[in-house]
């Protein structure tokens with residue numbers, strides 16, 4: 001008690017002496033996305049940004065933008081007045097969307113909810129079974145379809161993933177040193193969280209003798225690391241991951257991540273990828289309140305060019321935390337899903353994060369039936385709208401008859417989708 005009192009007195013004395021000026025929101029460095037008007041990088045605009053104290057951290061060619069560290073948020077109006085600058089938005093954080101009771105909408109605080117489960121004989125998990133992926137495999141296993149898991153990375157040496165793991169890229173910069181000197185090591189895409197490895201296993205764990213089987217067990221998995229070890233990342237890194245996917249012949253993007261903040265830059269990035277022929281699938285969010293009249297669908301799932309996926313449980317119900325809204329396009333298993341983890345083991349976790357890869361894996365199954373044999377030269381000569389239409393038309397209607405804000409068009413049906 002005496003110690004606490006002394007600590008309080010000494011803290012008060014420090015403040016009174018004014019040795020630590022109060023840090024306010026407006027005096028903190030402000031990480032921004034600056035969208036330029038021209039399609040070529042404008043040197044005069046860059047000079048003007050630097051004259052205002054801004055530091056250009058990197059370019060975002062997909063949205064004709066720059067990531068700029070401004071001295072403070074108060075500089076935004078001046079930056080917006082620079083010739084050649086179209087607009088400025090904050091480079092916000094986005095989060096992995098596995099469900100943790102009491103933590104929805106905020107940054108994750110741990111790396112997993114359950115103890116590692118020992119490896120055992122291979123099992124067909126309830127989610128993959130419920131969407132009848134195993135009945136689609138006679139027609140399609142997603143062979144050769146490139147699926148980008150834009151997430152926390154993928155465990156580089158997980159025995160249930162190595163057969164299908166094609167490679168990866170990292171966009172997460174180190175967390176120490178001056179921000180303008182932090183450069184991401186592109187090869188550092190190993191998963192330091194677990195979430196991305198779990199998602200990857202739902203898409204494409206191997207059909208072998210061990211562990212689990214993914215929805216598309218011969219798809220090619222690409223680890224696009226944009227979220228850090230806490231499951232949090234910059235919006236600009238997500239945009240970079242989408243850009244990389246477009247440039248590397250990725251057919252399907254899974255984003256089990258989101259934010260409640262609308263971002264024009266993110267909207268433009270997903271639209272550009274969709275125009276380039278990529279099927280984009282994302283978690284609807286874990287912010288549901290059970291009321292279909294209020295909308296909690298997160299971004300990027302909420303954008304028109306992205307398939308928003310809600311979660312279902314073993315009884316075909318939607319958990320109360322699964323976000324509802326008119327943008328929910330499909331539902332897929334997302335409660336108590338067992339999949340691969342980044343320590344080589346298996347974990348059982350929940351979230352729309354787990355629903356999205358069931359749908360993304362099914363999109364990969366449909367793509368092999370649409371396009372035929374996939375090889376490294378597959379160039380996006382299919383229409384992603386066709387894949388979406390097939391998934392919607394074959395979904396199993398649940399809940400209120402027809403389209404509804406809980407299940408969208410219904411539960412993904414892989415068997416019917418590949419037959420379509």
Ligand SMILES: [Ca+2]
Nearest residue numbers: 129130131132
């Ligand atoms: Ca089944």
Ligand SMILES: [Ca+2]
Nearest residue numbers: 206208210212
């Ligand atoms: Ca397996």
Ligand SMILES: [Ca+2]
Nearest residue numbers: 291294295324
């Ligand atoms: Ca609601």
Ligand SMILES: [Ca+2]
Nearest residue numbers: 398399400402
């Ligand atoms: Ca329905």
